[in-house]
Amino acid sequence: MPNDVVDIQAKFDLFSGHWLPKRIAQLNDYDVKLVKLQGEFVWHSHDDTDELFFVISGQLTIQLRDRDVHLGPGQLYVVPKGVEHCPRADEEVQALLMEPAGVVNTGDAGGELTAVVEDI
């Protein structure tokens, strides 16, 4: 992975698929990823790690079992480890994610939305 300046918007312009995180940088053993979200994901949790969502554009709802968390551009939220969540975006959202390398996007749920993270 090249160690150089990363322009977030230039990276978003390189891909179009939804729910397919792309790694843009590494910080020790953590990955910094970009993802485009549209529609509803699957309910899942990550038993071993928190997960940071930072919205760059669009309106993201992170559904929790007891409430909805609403995020707009410039807002971030950390889903605590073990907490079930299901992201939903009525229109396309661009978001930055941070979590330890190797975290699977669908967590404990698995299924067809499980993605292999590629560098971009």
Added chain:
Amino acid sequence: MPNDVVDIQAKFDLFSGHWLPKRIAQLNDYDVKLVKLQGEFVWHSHDDTDELFFVISGQLTIQLRDRDVHLGPGQLYVVPKGVEHCPRADEEVQALLMEPAGVVNTGDAGGELTAVVEDI
């Protein structure tokens, strides 16, 4: 630390000092911090950790011993562990930092710019 939505700009509006990182979120044992930068910092390195700079507003130069890294809004750079660096901003920069909890801002250099990180 409250586990809720963090609005980056609202947090920046809460403080004015330069080179004084404020913690806005925790991700496992990592801190997410905001900092305002103006002028020149001190040359230093962090022997045990990489350090992520994500510029929100302004133009930041991260001086390395062999080159300068220039960052504008929406651009990020990871300073590798052990690499000497010295941030410089001719006009005020707002930046988001990520690194393990407990990292001292002045690294191996110490001195009067060493800051205690407060929650905000």
